[in-house]
Amino acid sequence: MDQLTLKSGKSRFVEFIFLIFTIAFYTGALKSFWGNYEIFFSIIILLFLMYFIFTKRINIIRGLLTNSLLFLFIFYTSISFLWSVDVKMSLYRVFLLIVSTLFALYIFERFELTEWFYYLSVTVFLCIIVSIFFILFIPELGIHHDQYLFGAWKGIYFHKNGFGSILIINIIMGFYQYLNLKKNKIIPVLNIIFSLILLYYSQSKTALLIFIIMIVILLCLKIRKFPKLLRISLTIFFLTIFLCIGFFVLGNIGLILNVLNRDLTLSGRIEIWNYVYIKSNLSPFFGYGYGGFWTEKTRATQDILRLIGFPIYSSHNGFLDILVNLGYIGLFIFILVFVSGLVYSFLILQKNFSKYNWLLMIILIFIFANNISETRIILSDPIHWVLFITTLLYSSRQFKLLYGKQL
Template sequence: MNTRTREIILTIFLILASAGVLTIKPAQEISMSPLGGDKIDTLLNIISYLILFYFLLIHWKKFLYVITKNPLQFLLLGIVLFSLLWSEDLSNALNYVRGIIRIYLIATYLAIRYTLKEQMRFMALALGLGASLSLFFSRFMGGYIHVAPELAGMWSGIYGHKNELGYMMAWSTGVFLHLGLSINRYRWLMWILCGVSLCLIIFSRSTTSLAIVLTMVLLLPFYNFLKKTNYKLQVMMMSLGLMLLICFSLVLMSHIETLVGTSGKDLTLNGRSDLWAGVISKVWERPWFGYGYYGFWNSPNASNLRATYEWASNSHNGFLDLLLDLGFFGFIVFAVGFMRCFFMALSRITSIGKKPEDYWPVQMLILIVIVNFTEARLLTPSWNWLMYVTTALSLTVEYQRNRQVSTDKLTLITVQNTFSN
């Protein structure tokens, strides 16, 4: 087995583990442990770290190259680590920090070894397997559909909760939608898996996920129009379109139950606004550096909020949780990095975008924004954060590679002109 094949196999393992496919979880009210016991998670983490240590040893120069070309992501990681000094829940924070470091290393490795299109194939493999297993376990095995009164009948798949299933299937539907519109080989399979993923969203009754899928579909013709306009108009229209679609998605999330006849609105904005008002007041108590990474919700600072909103273990908003953890300093570093990533993805559409799969980086970023309006999935060891960091680093590597190619071509033309004269 050559080195490249070995690396691909190990990479597939990392992606499957990150997508939650290797830890099959029943509905959370039935059991909080995955199939095979709690030691499965520990074993997977140990194997993942060993694989990453191997990758780091053989590619350490390229790891350093990515860090220097996109210092904002590394700076944000540094702020997270530094914030442990004042975190009031250090033991919990350390558990999550290990996951954040692992995600950063996986994202860096993917950026240096695989193109965005190759990464999309890895994603399709993991998400397709997750969709297939969720359909099988929910349909044919007991314990993978919620039985709690407030969630009764809603599918949880292999992810333990209906929201997590819907969220992962939104990613899955998006990936297979774009691949189904872009490739010829196995196109039939892409559409089948897209349909399965969409059905699982419906069975999970996840309103946010339905809004995400609809937003992605509505954006597809918009990208084709962007390629036909000048760059300044592209930026203005994309920014305006993004704001309008986010507003539309938020309104849709509040009313889609009525439209599709579902029930149980625990992913809508209902019940969140009062909590957010309390969270914002806490943000202003420590505005610049926050309460430390994962240092707020289990500390005395959150006691009043936890007593008032017993269901709140986080802000149910990724941006507010980021402000709580790292303050405006950390939030600004994240925001600058996100906007840089967004404009690189937009520039990619206008320069090399030919097929819908080329639009996927922008779609991912929009998905991340919408999800984090009602869920706290920023700076957490999750699929959401892995996809963001991987996209940001991969776009940076691709930009640097294209820039080097352009420089080499210009140098060659200059040399040829010199000799011809």
Template structure:
């Protein structure tokens, strides 16, 4: 019975993670390949199926959490702070311009969060990485052949003509999944040096897909991750301020390069005589003005970018309807105000520090996963909105990573992660 239950839970989690990638919506069939075409949304029959899958995923994971009540509560309390954001999203209907939508999507965000709790309470970090390898490997291979089979819908037109988007609505959605897949396969391959051919193959297909999307942000972030690998390893070996300082410079430098690369036409315009600017800088400028109007609590979760919402003036200036601010931090402030942004940055900083402690306690390559994921999550939000989304694998994984790291204090004696599972003094765990 236990073997059958374990098999079911593993398959269920694999399927659920695949669902949270958004691939199963086949959205590119029903979305214009030109992001600025401003075409009316087309009815997607797969959304009805996705809704049923969503209910199955969240009800099943809730059932397992309740069935293992004590374990679930203990794991949930490893990082109480991570629960503040989904609760705030749910409560934001109280001041939202579209209270019904904010409440409904806030509830789904809370469900996405407790799915992350389920994964953290049921599987080890190594098991999580292995499952992510399967999920993102399937996503990469399927997206490759899907694009070859349906180039008319899977390859973008307009400003991004020739960029692969696969079954997703936009190239950057595929690109960030492929960067995540490259990180996962890189860590898995380094963790199994004796038989890594298939894993290096997974890394290769993810890198190829990143290149085919034409996303400069994705390439720069992937390059940054590879550069950071030896320095993060040194964090384990050397207790010195030099290594964290170098890591900080690399992250800041890469963030600046990413910003300049993504917005170089706008920057050139700003340096010349075009006082009106264009592109994302204009969008961000107007968005910041809108933030100042509702500084503390924002416009309500997922309500700003709706027809009739605060984004109408931005759409008028831009000449098309961007679905978000192309910056996760600005988008967070629009949704949940400066309070929400402060909570998010605090969550990220606290977990980055915890991931360093976790890295120094562990001995395996897979113990690098938390610090790499938090780095990925932080850096991608400079140009995309990857912070807190309902039905999003990215937010769910941040919760999983946060709750998978036990509360520990660094001690002089280095111990391995397996030893940590049997936590004995002098380690304090919670």
């Protein structure tokens, strides 16, 4: 083996380790141990990113300009420290956002969509394997022992909902692998089954609901490929089923929520949403600055904490947190970005219904659903932000390839 080949092999191995580590880090794995060193690890990631970007000659500017609305949202978010009520915290949060954005751009420019899914699948699967080890052999770390969440499995994650979210990503990747593999399909099937078992024991109702939504979407996407008469018949059948379920749920909402260990306030979320919305109107257009709301320096936040009587660190709604941090202007730009992604993915499916293209829409719907009762897209574990950006950029590229233009 010559020196050039050896050097190239070592470089690829270092890059592989870097990818696995960064993706795992961005999922929030073992955050209980490194949470206080987030800035340190982010600087390390940034240094490696700079090395790979320059040595591999990766054009991240081209990637960023692939979706102009996304660029506008990132730019607006980055300058929000100028009007933040806590400039220091906003600068810290903006730095983390920029590093994770650079990582997403590096992924987009460096790898094809299938390669990105491969690295994501491998990393998430490894995180789940380690989580199982913690649950079985280190239960004091892998299982909740606090009063309200006692017995819920959380693996190597800080909270059961975080673990549930990663399990859903693994299930999505499992479906992708099942469709992509020509043989050994039993492996992704077993992966999905074990993930569902873990999801059940995590007691994450949010993740379970998202899984049900994913199944419904997959059925809808599958039905559209059937002959017209069969498609109409199945649509009527499923609509009838969903209407019956809907009427049953409305008539027995109290009983169902009681079975799910929930109440009509969604475990207090509606009360939190109401307070946060009221406080958002004190700075409606520009918000409190990115990362500037949920801090000790923000009087509005302290008022909310006194009213609800226990500590929280987000609105438990991603869109509401965008509103309160970036104002109506930021929320409006984000909605435009998100809708553009959905339009891209829908039009792509109209032109080419492949196993890769439908996954882009599924991921966007997953991100939307995951931010209704939790804050995931911003000010949280960056894997959701990285997923969001890469999905938007790959959708934009695919749309341009199919239609020869951008919207």
